[in-house]
Amino acid sequence: MDIFEVIQPGAYTTIQDRGRFDYQQYGVPICGIVDSFAYRVANALVGNSQGQAVLEATVFGPTLKVLNQGLIAVTGGNLSPFLNNTPLPMWESVTIRPGDMIQFKGVKGGCRAYIAVAGGIDVPIVMGSRSTYVAGKIGGIDGRPLAAGDRLNKGEGIAKAGNRVPSNLIPTYSNNIEIRVILGPQDDYFSEGIEKFFTSTFKVSDKADRMGYRLEGDIIMHRDGVEKSIISEPSVPGGIQVPPDGQPIILLVEQTVGGYTKIATIISPDIGKVGQAKPGDQIRFKQVDIEEAHRILKMEEEKIESIKMSLMR
Amino acid sequence: MYDKPRFLLAGDRGLLVEFGAAIAPEINRKVRQIFLSLEKMPIHGVTEVIPTYRSILIFYDPLQSDPDKLKQEILDRENKLDKLEIPPPETIEIQVAYGGDFGPDLDFVAHHNKLSPEEVIEIHTSGTYLIYMLGFTPGFPFLGGLSEKLFTPRLEKPRQFVPAGSVGIAKNQTGIYSIDSPGGWQLIGRTPIKIYDPTRFPPFLLKAGNYLRFKRISGEEFQEIAGTHKD
Numbered sequence: 001m002d003i004f005e006v007i008q009p010g011a012y013t014t015i016q017d018r019g020r021f022d023y024q025q026y027g028v029p030i031c032g033i034v035d036s037f038a039y040r041v042a043n044a045l046v047g048n049s050q051g052q053a054v055l056e057a058t059v060f061g062p063t064l065k066v067l068n069q070g071l072i073a074v075t076g077g078n079l080s081p082f083l084n085n086t087p088l089p090m091w092e093s094v095t096i097r098p099g100d101m102i103q104f105k106g107v108k109g110g111c112r113a114y115i116a117v118a119g120g121i122d123v124p125i126v127m128g129s130r131s132t133y134v135a136g137k138i139g140g141i142d143g144r145p146l147a148a149g150d151r152l153n154k155g156e157g158i159a160k161a162g163n164r165v166p167s168n169l170i171p172t173y174s175n176n177i178e179i180r181v182i183l184g185p186q187d188d189y190f191s192e193g194i195e196k197f198f199t200s201t202f203k204v205s206d207k208a209d210r211m212g213y214r215l216e217g218d219i220i221m222h223r224d225g226v227e228k229s230i231i232s233e234p235s236v237p238g239g240i241q242v243p244p245d246g247q248p249i250i251l252l253v254e255q256t257v258g259g260y261t262k263i264a265t266i267i268s269p270d271i272g273k274v275g276q277a278k279p280g281d282q283i284r285f286k287q288v289d290i291e292e293a294h295r296i297l298k299m300e301e302e303k304i305e306s307i308k309m310s311l312m313r
Numbered sequence: 314m315y316d317k318p319r320f321l322l323a324g325d326r327g328l329l330v331e332f333g334a335a336i337a338p339e340i341n342r343k344v345r346q347i348f349l350s351l352e353k354m355p356i357h358g359v360t361e362v363i364p365t366y367r368s369i370l371i372f373y374d375p376l377q378s379d380p381d382k383l384k385q386e387i388l389d390r391e392n393k394l395d396k397l398e399i400p401p402p403e404t405i406e407i408q409v410a411y412g413g414d415f416g417p418d419l420d421f422v423a424h425h426n427k428l429s430p431e432e433v434i435e436i437h438t439s440g441t442y443l444i445y446m447l448g449f450t451p452g453f454p455f456l457g458g459l460s461e462k463l464f465t466p467r468l469e470k471p472r473q474f475v476p477a478g479s480v481g482i483a484k485n486q487t488g489i490y491s492i493d494s495p496g497g498w499q500l501i502g503r504t505p506i507k508i509y510d511p512t513r514f515p516p517f518l519l520k521a522g523n524y525l526r527f528k529r530i531s532g533e534e535f536q537e538i539a540g541t542h543k544d
Contacts, residue, residue, distance in 0.1 A: 021360065021361055022361055024361060024363045024448070025348075025362070025363050025364060025446075025447070025448075025521075026447050026448075026451060026452065026517060027447040027448040027449060027450055027451045027452055027453050027491070027509075028451045029450075126511075135450065135492050135493065135494055136450065136451045136492060136509075136511065137492075137511050138511045143511065182322055182324055182325060183322075184321050184322045185321035185322065185323050185329050186321075211495070229466070229467055229483070229484060231335075231336055231366050231367055231368075231486075232365065232366065232448070232449070232483075232486065233329065233365050233366070233367075233370070234323075234329070234363040234365055234368070234370035234448070236323045236326065236327040236370070236372070237324075238324050239323065239324070243467075243469075243470070243497070244466075244469050245469055245470050255449075256448040256449055256450070257363075257365055257446070257448035257449045258449065259467065259484075259486075259497075260497075262323075265323055265324035265325075265327070266324065267324065267325045268324065268325050268326055290322055290325065290379075290380060293324075293325035294375045294379070296325075297325055297375050297376075298375075298376070301376065
């Protein structure tokens with residue numbers, strides 16, 4: 001069923017789901033949403049099973065004309081969503097009716113907003129996923145970001161309006177964030193560079209997209225006598241490359257393999273925080289070990305479960 | 314080849330298993346063996362496995378497994394590994410226009426190796442290259458067998474834009490960019506052949522384990538072939 005007509009696409013709005021798995025061995029990156037927490041909560045709010053496709057809007061959100069009655073939830077960065085002439089409450093399920101206009105009036109916090117619709121955004125599945133991979137020209141609508149005039153369909157969905165995330169579980173997005181990492185895989189290519197990495201504050205450069213975030217700040221030196229690049233190997237989302245120029249690059253969801261040394265890797269619950277950082281924002285890194293990382297991940301899962309439970313009441 | 318595989322953490326969901334410290338057919342053979350074993354008999358909690366030159370990345374669900382369990386399982390597999398039949402490889406020819414706008418770093422690669430650009434082209438087209446893996450972007454082949462005479466470091470700062478079809482060198486590797494993307498390889502030429510085309514079935518022209526040769530063509534031939542390969 002038709003749900004939206006795209007009046008303005010916004011700066012960079014794509015259709016994404018949890019990602020495209022099992023094709024990385026052919027060089028097809030995971031893609032999918034950057035902020036997993038916001039995405040999963042958005043789907044839960046509108047009663048979708050996890051894995052349904054949503055819209056990921058970046059900085060300047062789209063203008064959407066509603067074509068049929070439905071239910072939406074907007075989560076993630078606060079890009080000032082409006083429904084007709086009134087602010088659209090975020091982290092809440094809201095009924096939309098034919099003729100309604102959904103608009104975004106500018107960033108107040110974060111960088112990426114997620115717009116879920118009950119039933120999910122319906123586009124053809126390519127290699128197991130609806131995720132748009134723009135560089136590979138697959139997924140979403142013809143493998144590209146939304147454009148004015150696009151009509152979006154939704155699947156079947158049932159849920160009620162007024163589902164709301166408890167306010168204490170709604171994340172806040174700051175311009176100055178601390179990101180937790182596990183050292184490696186190539187931390188042995190660095191010595192003093194590691195201390196510098198953890199004591200420096202980095203600025204997100206304007207080269208920041210779904211592929212990666214280039215950071216600016218202190219130069220992270222490799223250890224004397226080591227090669228500054230490695231035999232190309234698989235990358236994981238959150239890997240932090242240090243190329244020979246010493247300026248770290250955070251890898252996000254559109255990478256498969258790379259040949260620069262990775263000093264550390266961001267724990268998965270914190271990748272979404274990076275995705276909510278904008279150019280100019282500041283990032284510091286904090287080391288955790290694998291056991292602590294897994295404890296944090298379990299807490300994150302419990303948090304999502306408790307949100308789902310609260311919605312069922 | 315290491316005596317025992319080396320295990321490295323890649324975040325909270327990834328375990329990197331390294332089998333050696335070089336690009337070598339025998340190390341890659343081990344990678345393929347373990348990879349095929351993991352495809353055939355998956356380990357509980359493992360969500361995806363990616364084979365590369367000398368390592369395998371294992372993605373796992375931390376709610377169902379952990380690195381210690383995976384390490385033990387991989388070591389067990391390695392000890393029990395039966396020799397797997399590998400189908401005979403094919404050789405594909407890729408036409409390349411070298412130098413100029415097609416390969417803006419050809420002169421740098423020549424100068425770095427104290428060769429003339431012509432010698433670089435001769436050496437590059439005389440090799441037969443093993444396709445070790447596909448990755449970086451869909452269908453991007455990482456090739457083994459580059460002559461030592463052409464080894465050149467990556468760019469100090471990666472380019473923001475490299476056109477699809479660009480043929481490059483990075484250290485001891487050579488490869489073909491399959492889509493327009495950022496990249497840090499030294500570009501020596503470009504092919505008009507689409508090695509990745511999502512509208513074609515199968516989308517990928519190259520296959521890991523096969524061989525590839527480069528054939529020199531002129532700029533005019535490039536345009537001709539590119540013209541007939543429009544989508």
